[in-house]
Amino acid sequence: MSSTIDCEAIPGHPDFRRLDSIAGVAVDLRYATPDNFVGRDLYSPLDCNWLHKNAAAALERAVAWLTERRPDYTLLVLDALRPQRVQEQLWQALQGTDLLGYIAEPGRGSIHSFGMALDVTLLDAQGRELDMGTGFDDLSERSHPAKEAELLARGELNAQQVENRRWLRDAMLQAGFHGINSEWWHFDCGDRVLVRRDYTRVL
Numbered sequence: 001m002s003s004t005i006d007c008e009a010i011p012g013h014p015d016f017r018r019l020d021s022i023a024g025v026a027v028d029l030r031y032a033t034p035d036n037f038v039g040r041d042l043y044s045p046l047d048c049n050w051l052h053k054n055a056a057a058a059l060e061r062a063v064a065w066l067t068e069r070r071p072d073y074t075l076l077v078l079d080a081l082r083p084q085r086v087q088e089q090l091w092q093a094l095q096g097t098d099l100l101g102y103i104a105e106p107g108r109g110s111i112h113s114f115g116m117a118l119d120v121t122l123l124d125a126q127g128r129e130l131d132m133g134t135g136f137d138d139l140s141e142r143s144h145p146a147k148e149a150e151l152l153a154r155g156e157l158n159a160q161q162v163e164n165r166r167w168l169r170d171a172m173l174q175a176g177f178h179g180i181n182s183e184w185w186h187f188d189c190g191d192r193v194l195v196r197r198d199y200t201r202v203l
Contacts, residue, residue, distance in 0.1 A: 005200045007046050007083040016115055016199060017056040017081055017135065019049045026064040026076045026123055030136060031086065037137040038093045042086050050081040053116035055189040059118065061175035070167060072125040078136050078185060079119035082112035106138045111188045116197040118177070119185045122168050132168075133161035136185050145169070146181035 005142045010016050019027050026150050030036045032043040051059065059075070066073055088106045104110035112115035133151075134143045141147055142156055145165065151157040173179065177187035189194070 001047055004084075004203050007048070007081075007085075007202050010050055010081075010202065011047070013086055015053055016050045016081075019051060019055050021058075022051075022059055022063070024067060024074070025059065026074050026127075028078060029080070030078050030119075031082065037139060038090065045084060048081050048083065048086075050115055050191070051118070052065065052081075053161055055080075055118065058140075058176045060188050062171045062177070066167075066171045066175075073130075074123040074127075075168075075171065076121050076123050076129065078121060079116060080117075081115040081202060082110060082117075083177050084201060085110065085111045086183055087113055089188050109196060111192055111195050113201050114195050116189045116195045116199060117162055117203060118172075118189070119183075120168065120172065120187065121185055122164065130168075131159040131161055132184055133167055137162060143184055144182050145155065145179055145184050156199040 007014065014074065019025065027049065029043065029048055031038075032041055032048065034040050056088050059077075063075060066075065084106065088108045090103050091106050094103055094194070119136065121132060121136065134140065135157075136137070142151060144151075146158060148165065152159065152162055169179055172187045174195055177189050179186070180186050
């Protein structure tokens with residue numbers, strides 16, 4: 001069983017780094033705004049601008065890789081540390097829908113709650129989000145990386161949208177992150193089983 005820490009106790013904790021200590025990324029935490037699928041700010045007054053130091057180091061590698069190959073692109077962090085208490089709110093918000101597959105069941109826990117997952121997209125040189133075919137938190141199959149070839153063949157995604165997603169994935173995967181089949185924006189740092197076993201869960 002992993003250890004736990006309250007979100008309020010994170011400042012000063014040696015295992016966590018603030019997002020603003022990571023050079024070269026932009027940050028817009030969507031769950032700290034109404035701009036998410038629940039439609040309200042889920043984070044205030046909590047400070048969720050944090051990652052586990054291992055995920056932060058991996059994000060720095062992704063920035064370095066992208067800077068070398070696409071200096072016109074910037075990684076935009078949409079979500080990082082998501083405390084367990086917020087994960088429970090998301091789970092409750094989807095009760096009675098067929099969308100629960102998109103949310104980690106709170107008892108098992110989201111990798112976000114360990115500071116070891118990121119939701120990210122890319123900005124162009126003008127600071128605009130690249131067209132990924134859907135917005136963040138679009139809970140439809142058009143968001144599924146596993147279905148991109150099929151969606152492209154059906155005309156539901158275009159070649160540029162798939163290319164934009166590929167740049168994002170390439171930057172993250174070479175840095176040690178793992179994508180998932182259902183959300184183009186979500187990346188875990190490290191093996192989920194090991195994270196749940198060995199890392200500190202933030203409540």
